[in-house]
Amino acid sequence: MMDLLLWLEESGLSTWLRESQSIMAFPFVLALHTLGLGLVVGCTVVVDVRLLGGASRIPLKPLEKYFSIMWLGFAVNAVSGVMLFAKEATTVSSSVLFWVKMALIALAMWVVTRIRAQVFDDPLIDTHPVPGRVRALALASILLWAAAITAGRLLAYIGPTQPEAAIIFGSQ
Amino acid sequence: MNLAHLHLLLNHVPTVGFAVGLCLFLAGLLQKDEKIQRVSLGILFAVAVLCIPAYLTGVAASEILQDRPGISGELMEAHQDAALSAFALMELAGGLAWLALWQFRRYAAAARPLLIAIVLVSAGAFALMAQAANLGGGIRHPEIVSLDEAAATAPVINTAWLKTSTLRSFINDTSWVWPASEAIHFIGLGLAFGVVLLLNLRVLGMMKGVSFADLHRALPWGMIGFAINLVTGMLFFIGVPGQYTNNAPFQWKIVCLVLLGANLIYFTSLTDPWRVEAGADAPRSVKVMAASAIVLWLGVVYFGRMLPYLGGAY
Numbered sequence: 001m002m003d004l005l006l007w008l009e010e011s012g013l014s015t016w017l018r019e020s021q022s023i024m025a026f027p028f029v030l031a032l033h034t035l036g037l038g039l040v041v042g043c044t045v046v047v048d049v050r051l052l053g054g055a056s057r058i059p060l061k062p063l064e065k066y067f068s069i070m071w072l073g074f075a076v077n078a079v080s081g082v083m084l085f086a087k088e089a090t091t092v093s094s095s096v097l098f099w100v101k102m103a104l105i106a107l108a109m110w111v112v113t114r115i116r117a118q119v120f121d122d123p124l125i126d127t128h129p130v131p132g133r134v135r136a137l138a139l140a141s142i143l144l145w146a147a148a149i150t151a152g153r154l155l156a157y158i159g160p161t162q163p164e165a166a167i168i169f170g171s172q
Numbered sequence: 173m174n175l176a177h178l179h180l181l182l183n184h185v186p187t188v189g190f191a192v193g194l195c196l197f198l199a200g201l202l203q204k205d206e207k208i209q210r211v212s213l214g215i216l217f218a219v220a221v222l223c224i225p226a227y228l229t230g231v232a233a234s235e236i237l238q239d240r241p242g243i244s245g246e247l248m249e250a251h252q253d254a255a256l257s258a259f260a261l262m263e264l265a266g267g268l269a270w271l272a273l274w275q276f277r278r279y280a281a282a283a284r285p286l287l288i289a290i291v292l293v294s295a296g297a298f299a300l301m302a303q304a305a306n307l308g309g310g311i312r313h314p315e316i317v318s319l320d321e322a323a324a325t326a327p328v329i330n331t332a333w334l335k336t337s338t339l340r341s342f343i344n345d346t347s348w349v350w351p352a353s354e355a356i357h358f359i360g361l362g363l364a365f366g367v368v369l370l371l372n373l374r375v376l377g378m379m380k381g382v383s384f385a386d387l388h389r390a391l392p393w394g395m396i397g398f399a400i401n402l403v404t405g406m407l408f409f410i411g412v413p414g415q416y417t418n419n420a421p422f423q424w425k426i427v428c429l430v431l432l433g434a435n436l437i438y439f440t441s442l443t444d445p446w447r448v449e450a451g452a453d454a455p456r457s458v459k460v461m462a463a464s465a466i467v468l469w470l471g472v473v474y475f476g477r478m479l480p481y482l483g484g485a486y
Contacts (some may be wrong), residue, residue, distance in 0.1 A: 035470065037358065042366025046390065055389035062381035069369065069378075110262045145362065157351040161204035162470040 005089040017087040018125055025086070029054065033080040037152075039073025042143045051130050051138035064120045069111070097158060101151035105170055108144035175232035175417065182226040186262060187305050188436075190298045193269075194291070201287065209287075210276055213269040214437055216294060220266020221433035225426055227259045228409065230308075232417035243311065246328040251307040253332030257408075258300035260334075265293040267399060273441045274391055279379030336410060343411035350411065353404040360400035361473065367394030368469050371439060375454045375462035384448040391440060412485075419483030425475035429470045435465045 008014060017026045043066045050058055085092055092098050115137050119125055195216035201210030234252060237243050253405070268290045275282040307328075310317055325476040343349050371387050371394075373379065409416050416422045438461055439445050445461070448454045 023478075023482060030481075031474050031477045034358075034473055038361055038473055039369070041359075041362030041370050042364075044366075045362055046366035049390075049393055051396045054393055055386075057248035057389055058382055059386070062379040065379050066370070066373075068372070116292060117445050127173075149255050149358045149362065153355040153358055154351055156354070171372070 002090070004092055007090040008086045011086060013083065014086045014089070017083060029080050029083050031134045032076055034085060036075075036077030036080060037149065038075060040070050041149065043067070043070035043073065043106075043139055044145060047115070047157045048138040049140045052135055053117070053130075060119060064116075067112075067116060067120075075107070092155075095155065097151055097155055101148055101155065104144055104148035104151055109140060109149055111141045111144060115141065174236060175229045176236045179226065179233040182229055182307065183305065184217060186223045186226055186258070186301045187298065188217065190262065190294060190301065191263075193219055194285055196299060197294070198291065201291070206276070206281075207283075210273060210441065213273045213276075213290070214441065215265050215435060216269035216290070217273065218433065219426060220262050220269070221430055223259055223262045225267070225430060228417070229425060230255060231409075231413045235414065235417055238310070244328065246330075247307065247311055249336070250328045250330040250332070251304060251311060253330055253335050254300065254304035255308050256336055256339075257332055257334050258297060258304045259262060261293060261297040261300055263402065265290065265297045266352075268293060268434070269393070270395065270440065271392070274388075275439070276317055277446060278390060322388070339410055342374045343407055351406070353407050357401055357404040357408075360397045360404065363397030364401065364484065365393050365469060365473070367391065367397065368465060372462035372465045375448065376466075377453065377459075380451055380453070381453075383450040384445050384454075386450075388439075389445065412470035415483075415485040416479070419479060419485055421475040421478040421482045422485070425472055425479075428471040428475065432468050432472070434464065435461060435468065439465070 017029065020026070047063055047066060049055070050060065050063065090160070115134065118134050119130070193212050196208060196212035196215065200206070200210075200212055227228065230252065234248050238245060238248065268286060272282040272286050272290060275286065369391050370379075370390055372385055373383075374382055374384065445458045448458065475482075
């Protein structure tokens with residue numbers, strides 16, 4: 001396992017991400033990761049808010065198209081996330097917080113697919129009120145994404161990789 | 173032109189703008205003229221948006237001026253503290269004005285208590301801002317300072333209830349504030365960006381089954397996300413202003429946000445987008461506004477994330 005992580009960290013791509021000073025290298029991948037976050041969390045949270053009763057005049061059926069944007073965001077973040085992981089594979093993989101983040105995202109995505117199956121596969125969704133179990137799923141989705149974002153952001157401050165903590169707390 | 177110059181241009185907007193907006197709003201209420209009420213609410217919101225760069229450039233101006241001869245550091249600090257409270261109240265007034273504009277569209281009338289709250293909060297914001305402006309004028313205008321030597325050399329009395337320095341130490345000396353604000357800032361981003369995508373992708377032709385009027389109801393959720401990010405973002409700025417004032421991506425981010433303010437008035441209040449029915453294609457002008465909203469939001473996210481890499485912030 002360690003060999004694989006080491007190989008990943010020493011690959012050409014990782015070295016380029018670590019060492020290139022170009023704004024199109026690491027910073028751009030990080031920006032893509034933030035944009036992907038906006039697409040995934042933005043789309044799911046808006047659907048969740050609607051399911052929980054916000055802006056309830058919006059018909060649900062057309063919102064199904066929103067899921068394709070969400071999957072686009074997920075693809076962007078899977079690719080950019082693997083790149084960011086590869087850059088420092090051996091350190092990140094030893095961070096508990098990182099695996100907590102991965103688990104939260106896996107759970108959140110599972111909840112999203114459950115919501116899609118329970119709500120959008122039903123052709124009559126707009127004719128009856130949103131069932132209680134779907135509302136529970138929507139609430140779980142919001143909480144899981146908030147937790148995943150928090151875990152991801154805290155990676156910069158807590159644990160073995162803390163690029164931003166070093167700047168903040170080191171300089172004062 | 174530097175940021176101090178820009179501050180001189182912008183610093184009259186909050187006081188003058190709120191005086192005009194508030195008087196017009198009162199006239200609209202007295203005459204029961206909805207059109208005047210809506211125009212003045214738009215003015216109050218726009219002034220609150222411009223108050224953001226007015227505050228930010230003020231901090232940049234104080235950095236430029238602080239070491240020059242004849243500049244009172246105490247007076248500048250008193251001005252900055254007064255401006256902070258005034259800024260906070262003005263943003264609240266702007267937020268309430270936006271909500272009333274939204275209600276005028278949504279219900280064809282705004283709630284009475286909300287309109288009264290706007291009058292009271294705007295009047296309070298104006299009073300605080302006038303005090304801040306008066307202190308600010310004294311920094312560089314000897315002609316308005318009293319010739320009486322005792323009065324001119326009297327110590328500056330700082331009456332602000334919220335001191336910038338107190339808030340700054342709280343942000344920097346409490347270990348959890350910065351990381352927690354970062355996490356909340358990204359959650360707010362998700363909420364605001366989601367609503368922006370929903371509305372603007374619909375206008376551009378996705379999810380055509382929904383009418384714009386129905387989607388309009390989701391706007392306050394996006395504003396909640398923005399409000400969260402304005403508060404957390406200001407905590408970062410107040411915590412370590414020096415890393416933002418001369419930071420090019422930060423300046424671009426604020427430019428994008430101010431332009432988005434105009435865009436938001438368009439989608440909140442104007443008739444053109446409101447008329448886009450379920451199943452209908454939006455007119456080209458509405459589509460251009462929708463595309464610009466998405467591009468500007470991408471700019472906000474991109475420049476925000478680039479603060480540490482193009483501008484040296486963390």
